[in-house]
Amino acid sequence: MAEKLLIDIQKDFPGRQISIQTALELTPSWTVLFGPSGAGKSTVLRCLAGLETPDDGEICFGNEIWFSKNQKTCITPQQRGTGFFFQDYALFPHLSVKKNIGYNLTEISKDEKNKRIARMVDTFDLSKLENRNIQSLSGGEKQRVALARTLCRYPRLLLLDEPLSALDNPSRIRLRKELRDLLRQFKIPVILVTHDRTEALSLGDRMIVMNHGTVLQDGPIAEVFSKPNQKTTAGIVGMENVFPGSIREKKDGLAIVEINDNLLEAANFGLDTGPVMVGIRAEDIVIRLARETNSSARNQLRGTIEAVVLEESLVRLTVNCGFSIDALITRESKEEMKLDVSREVTLSVKATAIHLFPH
């Protein structure tokens, strides 16, 4: 069994408290700490790196105790060997790109050091920038240098604090796709802090949703999105239907996506065939009693209503069409159509309402 990172900490601030209990397997997978700003995500990350000291609890990395209030142990950031990626990069402005990447690589031989730097330069496509000054780099370039610097020490755990938030939109979209692939070769567990749903869906395997300093939900990413355990979580994640699927083929700007043997057509913005996360908002689903012949909606799914839940002025229907999917309709529609559990219905979804996130 894989070793685990046990996190059970509490940190007090005037007027608020941050507490989190979780255990992460130390395997090369991505955990997303997700939540609105001020939820306490970055503080948790800083506590893991040793940059802040929790007020109570413990952090254990495998057999190592990193922090324990009871045993009065708190080892320094230097001893933890984590890689920490700062939101604004924190590159050393007075050193060249190459010197930033190789900073403090003192425990290995000069040959080994040069080899490592060369590998980083190659991986992150920095060959033209090696001797450049940090101030002369663009945002995307700085981001790559910061990643290279963090990974050059082969950290045992990678902590990313909003790694894409300081980038302009086109670079962000491109790097969102590339980041997982780039980091795969390093085979380390990654903990990512973000408030961006798309980023979480593209990068995460597991998701921990935080709000006001507490964990609302913790589980596999598709499950957290599709089955939020409470209304606050649903509000924060903002998308009720998320399924792992894969793009089978592409044609005319559309992608044929497979989810549990069902084929759906989705508007495709430059994704290639392969695994994806498929997201559909509950309010984008139209319910009909009979199968429709003339409709602009590209996707029609037949299924049975499993549950009907009243939510203020709306009604949430859970429909089983091989997989469970949530739809939000008005109370009036429910009454008019006499919708109830075990009734058979047709769901229609426009191709543009199906959101694809490369995974």
Place this chain on the structure above:
Amino acid sequence: MITDPLLLSIKLATVVSALLFLIGIPLAGWLSITRLRWKFLIEAIVALPIVLPPTVLGYYILVSISPNSSIGSIYLDVFGSALPFSFPGLVVASVLYSLPFAVQPFLAGFESVDRRLSEAAWTLGASRLKTFLTIVLPSSIPGLITGGVLSFAHTLGEFGVVLLVGGNIPGSTQVVSISIYDQVQALEYEQAGQTSLTLLVFSFFVLSLVYATNRKVWTIWPKNS
């Protein structure tokens, strides 16, 4: 033996600035990273010369380095001469008197370096000392220059402390400010005017240079966040 008071002043200011780099950088560096609760007491002690009348400071220095005191008698035993009314005595007094003018700009410089740079270095395995030497120090060069120039200029212009501790011995402790005082007392206005003008032009030149090279770091009182 240097007899010109101006040259003596410049020699004193150079020695004092050099010593203040040696003492001030570790002291300011320690103040910038320590989480000691009583740090403010050290800061207050360092800042005292700014508010104390030079005569008060001079009096205490004179008393504490006199051969009757423990420090003074040790110095006498080791070097065979007394500290008061000598050039080394002047150096000791000037270092204490100018300490805040070096330490505070240094500290302001260190504290203006983004804390995340240090944190990044720590997560990359660099010790606190290495981080200070390789990241913080090179990023605070403007603050170091300001501190150096200020302590040089301040030492050049001191009067009260020098008079009390050093007296007025030509070639040994008669610095330029004291020689101007002497000239005025002797009604040698023309000579006093020349010396004063030299000092005025020199000080103005030095300060303009500091303002021109780094406006931002000019902070005598660093903000402690």
